[in-house]
Amino acid sequence: MLQVRIHGRGGQGVVTAAEMLSLAAFEQGRHAQAFPSFGSERTGAPVVAFCRIDDREIRLREPIVEPDVLIVQDPTLLHQVDVFQGLKPDGYVLINSRRDLDALGVGVILTRLRPGRAATLPATEIALEHIGRPVPNAALLGGLAALSGLVTLDAVVHAVRDTFAGPVADANVAAAGAAFAHVQRRMQETAHA
Amino acid sequence: MLRQIEGSHAVAEAVALARPEVICAYPISPQTHIVEGLGEMVKSGALAPCEFMNVESEFAAMSVAIGSSAAGARTYTATASQGLLFMAEAVYNASGLGLPIVMTVANRAIGAPINIWNDHSDSMSQRDCGWLQLFAETNQEALDLHIQAFKLGEELSMPVMVCMDGFILTHAVERVDVPAQAEVDAFLPPYEPRQVLDPAAPVSIGAMVGPEAFMEVRYIAHAKQTMALERIPQIADEFAERFGRASGGLVRPYRCEGAETIVVALGSVLGTLKDTVDELRAAGHRIGVLGIQSFRPFPLAAVRAALQEARRVVVLEKSFSVGLGGVVSTDVRMALSGIQLHGYTVVAGLGGRAITRASLARTLREAMADTLAPLTFMDLDWAIVNRQLAREAQMRRNGPIAENLLRDLGTVASKVS
Numbered sequence: 001m002l003q004v005r006i007h008g009r010g011g012q013g014v015v016t017a018a019e020m021l022s023l024a025a026f027e028q029g030r031h032a033q034a035f036p037s038f039g040s041e042r043t044g045a046p047v048v049a050f051c052r053i054d055d056r057e058i059r060l061r062e063p064i065v066e067p068d069v070l071i072v073q074d075p076t077l078l079h080q081v082d083v084f085q086g087l088k089p090d091g092y093v094l095i096n097s098r099r100d101l102d103a104l105g106v107g108v109i110l111t112r113l114r115p116g117r118a119a120t121l122p123a124t125e126i127a128l129e130h131i132g133r134p135v136p137n138a139a140l141l142g143g144l145a146a147l148s149g150l151v152t153l154d155a156v157v158h159a160v161r162d163t164f165a166g167p168v169a170d171a172n173v174a175a176a177g178a179a180f181a182h183v184q185r186r187m188q189e190t191a192h193a
Numbered sequence: 194m195l196r197q198i199e200g201s202h203a204v205a206e207a208v209a210l211a212r213p214e215v216i217c218a219y220p221i222s223p224q225t226h227i228v229e230g231l232g233e234m235v236k237s238g239a240l241a242p243c244e245f246m247n248v249e250s251e252f253a254a255m256s257v258a259i260g261s262s263a264a265g266a267r268t269y270t271a272t273a274s275q276g277l278l279f280m281a282e283a284v285y286n287a288s289g290l291g292l293p294i295v296m297t298v299a300n301r302a303i304g305a306p307i308n309i310w311n312d313h314s315d316s317m318s319q320r321d322c323g324w325l326q327l328f329a330e331t332n333q334e335a336l337d338l339h340i341q342a343f344k345l346g347e348e349l350s351m352p353v354m355v356c357m358d359g360f361i362l363t364h365a366v367e368r369v370d371v372p373a374q375a376e377v378d379a380f381l382p383p384y385e386p387r388q389v390l391d392p393a394a395p396v397s398i399g400a401m402v403g404p405e406a407f408m409e410v411r412y413i414a415h416a417k418q419t420m421a422l423e424r425i426p427q428i429a430d431e432f433a434e435r436f437g438r439a440s441g442g443l444v445r446p447y448r449c450e451g452a453e454t455i456v457v458a459l460g461s462v463l464g465t466l467k468d469t470v471d472e473l474r475a476a477g478h479r480i481g482v483l484g485i486q487s488f489r490p491f492p493l494a495a496v497r498a499a500l501q502e503a504r505r506v507v508v509l510e511k512s513f514s515v516g517l518g519g520v521v522s523t524d525v526r527m528a529l530s531g532i533q534l535h536g537y538t539v540v541a542g543l544g545g546r547a548i549t550r551a552s553l554a555r556t557l558r559e560a561m562a563d564t565l566a567p568l569t570f571m572d573l574d575w576a577i578v579n580r581q582l583a584r585e586a587q588m589r590r591n592g593p594i595a596e597n598l599l600r601d602l603g604t605v606a607s608k609v610s
Contacts, residue, residue, distance in 0.1 A: 019199075019366045026197035026368060034366040059464030061361050062549040 001054040008073030011043040017137035018049035023159035025053040093118040130175040142176030146183035200332040205230030207339040210377040215261035217246040221276040223359035224299035251276040255283035262292035265389040274301035288323030293346035299359040306595040310545020312511040326489040328459040337440035350387040358461040418490040443492035449481035496528035505535040541571035
């Protein structure tokens with residue numbers, strides 16, 4: 001079973017991100033369960049959402065305490081909430097930021113991960129460019145597809161189109177695609193460095 | 194058709210497939226998404242003919258439901274927590290009058306302290322109100338139970354509550370198989386009331402009944418619930434035959450073959466429990482799970498049959514009778530009267546406290562070693578409890594308890610669990 005935890009702030013589409021990820025997995029014929037952390041969600045307050053993906057029915061209903069994948073939608077949370085709590089050593093981390101992991105001060109923490117398993121992505125900037133609003137969730141899912149291959153970009157695009165309609169869907173699809181390309185490019189650069 | 198949707202949305206689809214003629218509701222978390230979904234379907238014309246009535250309170254919602262059901266309309270509403278309490282008088286009237294209303298209760302704690310999260314206090318507070326109470330383990334089961342509930346309730350002319358865990362199920366997006374309209378139509382015939390306000394054949398409904406017949410009217414309600422003990426498994430079988438999956442029924446055993454220890458529970462925690470029991474079985478423990486799907490009527494015989502070979506029974510419940518202990522436990526104990534075994538009550542998950550595999554495994558291992566307290570509060574924070582009890586002992590004016598405990602905890606930012 002793959003367990004994904006998404007941290008962000010109220011208004012950033014954290015719950016929608018988990019739901020879209022579950023839809024992407026569903027598109028790929030898998031079982032998936034997405035759920036919010038049920039806090040009193042206020043705009044700007046720390047919010048957590050979860051997604052489990054498996055090839056069989058998912059019965060477990062506990063919050064995800066040992067994630068395989070961590071998505072951080074807002075880097076200002078890094079020093080407020082213990083976002084890395086329980087992260088598995090073979091896990092993946094994707095953080096929404098223009099800065100790299102070392103500049104964010106989390107490079108050392110993430111050295112325990114396998115190489116190529118952690119990345120940053122300027123998802124807010126990508127969202128502003130394509131969507132015109134600072135909603136980084138679709139871009140982060142596109143980035144996750146590139147970083148981990150755990151879901152395909154195609155499935156993410158399907159999920160975005162199931163969630164949104166018309167120009168909003170098109171804009172989010174464009175953001176996901178741009179983020180996918182960005183992470184892929186960065187990974188190739190690192191591999192050749 | 195397989196769909197990846199929110200639990201509330203799945204229930205809205207199920208209710209719409211049952212072709213209700215009147216839906217009345219007052220919004221309250223975590224039920225709101227269900228009636229919002231239905232409201233959209235009525236407005237768009239996808240669900241027709243159906244009247245959606247916005248009401249000013251839960252008391253009004255149940256009152257409208259009583260009126261429309263008595264007028265012969267298939268009627269649905271949904272509520273939770275304080276909303277269920279606010280409609281309580283009308284809830285008793287609906288069952289006392291024998292009106293087959295179907296209501297979702299998106300289970301949530303009852304205040305004070307105010308708390309919007311999940312436990313079973315709301316449904317349990319109404320366990321004696323005369324409604325049938327069915328509990329869903331998954332969103333698929335919640336969807337299926339609503340379709341079964343209309344059939345069951347209308348056959349008996351009794352109202353049915355479908356209870357599903359608030360947030361844990363209502364707000365979870367997962368795979369559900371949504372049946373086609375024709376399939377549901379073939380399973381659920383149009384509503385044929387056993388009593389109806391019909392100008393062509395006038396009756397009055399709601400007579401005052403004195404000592405001469407009150408007990409008898411109440412007894413008939415009990416007799417009907419007893420009949421439901423037979424009909425619930427039959428309807429579940431018929432549903433399984435038609436839709437190809439097991440949903441509902443009275444009880445559902447899991448890995449109970451040769452089990453020395455059986456854990457009894459209701460609702461969505463059964464999933465986490467089954468995963469925990471798989472781990473414990475793999476470690477060589479003879480342990481199983483008994484899920485109760487029908488809490489009212491309470492299946493005394495089925496529970497007894499499932500548990501009588503065990504040496505130890507643990508009732509895990511999200512409800513709590515202050516001053517006594519377990520709520521479900523009391524009924525399970527009644528089912529086991531005359532049988533000698535070790536019995537434990539584990540109260541867990543109150544007010545949304547996460548029920549984890551790790552805590553369950555630890556608690557069940559203690560039960561299997563017979564070192565567990567007969568009444569255990571799983572993951573209770575004894576430090577803040579004891580600090581407050583000490584304050585209570587030391588000074589008279591020590592302040593409000595909830596505020597004191599929160600202060601002891603400090604600011605909780607965004608805890609994962």
